Amino acid sequence: MSNSLAAPVPPNPYLVLGAAIVLPASGHVILGVPVRGLQFLFFMVILAWVTAKIAPPDASFVGRHAGGFLIYALSILDAYRIGRIRTAKWVHNAQRANDGAQSGIETHT
Template structure:
């Protein structure tokens, strides 16, 4: 049986969000899922290259690499969502364990 009091506190969703904005895939690394971050990086590079090849010559830098920026934005949202879910689960389990400890009921997970 593991109690949320003994379970490690998940990283702050805002820390993960900031890291993911500053450096792509770093939010996933902080969350302990670096392979997922590498997958996002791979598709960022691939789609940036594809859109650079098919974009018109007079397009801006962002326009020429729009596919990569799209995946970058999705990776930020994904890392933040995972962090928020983990934090919400941790808080829920902590409250449940606290309530059961106060009522004398033992929970098994």
């Protein structure tokens, strides 16, 4: 099996996590699913707007925009989860390919 057929190395899940924390939807962009990131951004803005309209006037900034912060937290978790799953699959497939290559070499020699 040649290296050209091997799957590319997925981005580091911690890089994805850090990017998602710093800038919403950037973790999804790094993972190659920007539409999913835009969906999270859309619902983040909508729910922040809704909670700002229904929150009491004496609520804090976080309290007035709690819906947006909830979706923001979910988007961080989602981006990290996707990154971890892709990395685990890549490691598993690489180990299987390595085991198959070793067993193939042993049977031919």
